[in-house]
Amino acid sequence: MAGYLSELEEPAAERFFAELANERFMTTRCPACANTFFPPRTVCPDCLGHELEWVELPGTGTVYAFSQQHHAMYYKKPDVVAAVDLDGCEGRVFTLLDAAFEEVEIGMPVEVTYIASPFGPTVHRFRPV
Amino acid sequence: MKGVAIAGIGMTDIGVFDHAYPADLAVQAIVSAIKDSRLEKEEIQALFGTPTGYMVDHHKFECQRIAEYLRMPVRATGEFDCGGTSAMTALRHVALEIAAGRIDAGLVYSAHWELPPNRMRVEHGDWQHIVRLANAVYGSYDSRFGVLAPLQYYAMCQQRYMFETGVTDEQVAWLPVVLRDNASKNPAAFYREPITVEEVLASPMLSPPIHRLEACPMSAGGAAVVLASEERARQVRESVPVITGYGEAHDDSHFMPSIGDMSHFPCARRSASEAFAEAAVGPADIDVAEVYGAFAGAELMCYEELGFFGRGEAPAAVESGRTRIGGDMPINTSGGRLSLGHPAFATALLEIFEVVTQLRGEAGERQVPGAGRGLVHAEHGMVNGSVVMIMERS
Numbered sequence: 001m002a003g004y005l006s007e008l009e010e011p012a013a014e015r016f017f018a019e020l021a022n023e024r025f026m027t028t029r030c031p032a033c034a035n036t037f038f039p040p041r042t043v044c045p046d047c048l049g050h051e052l053e054w055v056e057l058p059g060t061g062t063v064y065a066f067s068q069q070h071h072a073m074y075y076k077k078p079d080v081v082a083a084v085d086l087d088g089c090e091g092r093v094f095t096l097l098d099a100a101f102e103e104v105e106i107g108m109p110v111e112v113t114y115i116a117s118p119f120g121p122t123v124h125r126f127r128p129v
Numbered sequence: 130m131k132g133v134a135i136a137g138i139g140m141t142d143i144g145v146f147d148h149a150y151p152a153d154l155a156v157q158a159i160v161s162a163i164k165d166s167r168l169e170k171e172e173i174q175a176l177f178g179t180p181t182g183y184m185v186d187h188h189k190f191e192c193q194r195i196a197e198y199l200r201m202p203v204r205a206t207g208e209f210d211c212g213g214t215s216a217m218t219a220l221r222h223v224a225l226e227i228a229a230g231r232i233d234a235g236l237v238y239s240a241h242w243e244l245p246p247n248r249m250r251v252e253h254g255d256w257q258h259i260v261r262l263a264n265a266v267y268g269s270y271d272s273r274f275g276v277l278a279p280l281q282y283y284a285m286c287q288q289r290y291m292f293e294t295g296v297t298d299e300q301v302a303w304l305p306v307v308l309r310d311n312a313s314k315n316p317a318a319f320y321r322e323p324i325t326v327e328e329v330l331a332s333p334m335l336s337p338p339i340h341r342l343e344a345c346p347m348s349a350g351g352a353a354v355v356l357a358s359e360e361r362a363r364q365v366r367e368s369v370p371v372i373t374g375y376g377e378a379h380d381d382s383h384f385m386p387s388i389g390d391m392s393h394f395p396c397a398r399r400s401a402s403e404a405f406a407e408a409a410v411g412p413a414d415i416d417v418a419e420v421y422g423a424f425a426g427a428e429l430m431c432y433e434e435l436g437f438f439g440r441g442e443a444p445a446a447v448e449s450g451r452t453r454i455g456g457d458m459p460i461n462t463s464g465g466r467l468s469l470g471h472p473a474f475a476t477a478l479l480e481i482f483e484v485v486t487q488l489r490g491e492a493g494e495r496q497v498p499g500a501g502r503g504l505v506h507a508e509h510g511m512v513n514g515s516v517v518m519i520m521e522r523s
Binding site for chain 1: 257260265334335387
């Protein structure tokens with residue numbers, strides 16, 4: 001991250017993308033609430049406690065909804081995009097799907113893969129299991 | 130909020146302009162609304178507005194500059210920043226000031242424009258800057274996957290709605306057709322040429338299941354509303370619309386909900402319930418409504434969440450003509466966002482412009498006969514927050 005101003009909005013996002021470069025799909029857990037939530041935060045959204053721990057998620061989930069985008073900044077078009085309900089936590093992630101649009105179905109199990117981006121940090125892309 | 134009237138309305142042209150003067154749209158709308166109100170400029174004691182655009186980052190302190198430009202020494206100025214509901218939140222503040230007896234009249238305005246995509250890189254310099262702007266709107270997690278507009282979220286939202294209700298592509302495609310038919314009777318609408326269901330379905334697929342003709346056009350425009358005490362407004366006009374119900378709600382989500390489902394809009398339902406309760410009426414008592422819908426699927430979902438139709442029943446109601454001018458529940462007689470145009474921050478005020486025009490009986494060819502009670506709905510994000518306001522002719 002060159003420069004003073006982070007490209008990301010807050011430190012938990014910075015850590016999340018840094019961990020993706022190590023091929024670890026991480027989020028935060030509040031031991032007091034026994035709740036693991038995504039996206040990660042610096043504070044528990046339920047009890048507002050700061051004693052959070054970083055945990056690695058299994059990186060699997062199911063397709064909740066999906067679409068296709070033809071114009072994006074970084075990637076080859078068209079991309080399949082999806083909202084994936086993540087296993088092992090309470091939360092959903094917006095991601096790319098490494099699959100043909102016609103082959104994707106709601107409820108399909110998927111798993112995370114990682115792609116290095118020439119324009120910024122490594123990002124996640126899910127694929128059918 | 131009792132005893133507050135909509136005393137004046139103003140709007141600018143809506144469209145795509147080759148060259149934007151950031152403050153000019155606001156000034157045009159404000160002057161037009163003050164003249165329409167028949168009040169003296171000096172009576173306006175509050176001036177509140179909205180941001181100018183989502184990806185415009187060099188445009189600040191517009192309210193204050195306009196107070197100077199138009200020589201309006203008001204009690205207070207300010208800007209409310211909450212996407213498509215901003216203008217309603219600003220309006221609520223001004224209305225409460227009037228209801229509390231602190232001021233007799235105040236003004237809310239909004240003027241929206243965006244840099245076209247091909248100008249964004251030129252004006253903003255580099256992608257890093259654009260990513261930071263997109264982060265600020267959509268959050269750090271999504272913008273690097275290419276989210277620069279809420280299209281993909283709405284696509285997935287509509288997909289879930291169709292998946293859960295069995296609503297079909299053809300049914301959704303009826304909405305743009307009906308809106309365009311309404312717009313054909315509105316000289317102010319951006320798009321007025323009639324279209325067919327076949328044309329909607331043959332238009333390019335932007336992000337499945339959303340076709341281009343099911344998406345709002347990118348448009349610039351401004352609007353303004355003068356609020357006054359009912360007592361003062363009635364001194365200059367015999368019949369004025371007064372606010373009888375107001376409801377607002379916000380969910381704990383921003384664009385794509387990270388928990389909960391994407392096929393319902395709880396905030397829209399909650400805000401409608403509050404407004405109907407305050408006005409002591411129900412959806413069937415509304416003569417004319419303007420509903421905020423940036424995309425056809427979400428607009429149909431909003432019709433249902435607001436209580437006009439049951440779950441999954443809005444598409445059939447639209448197809449059968451119930452929401453047309455002349456139907457039993459006319460909605461978006463202006464042409465709606467898809468055909469009137471959608472300068473998002475200004476849209477709520479454009480909706481008020483249309484409903485007040487209807488309540489005054491001045492809507493010409495698109496007049497709903499005997500319209501006495503109207504509803505406006507605004508939302509922001511992917512309907513993460515919602516405002517509903519009911520007005521009645523007094």
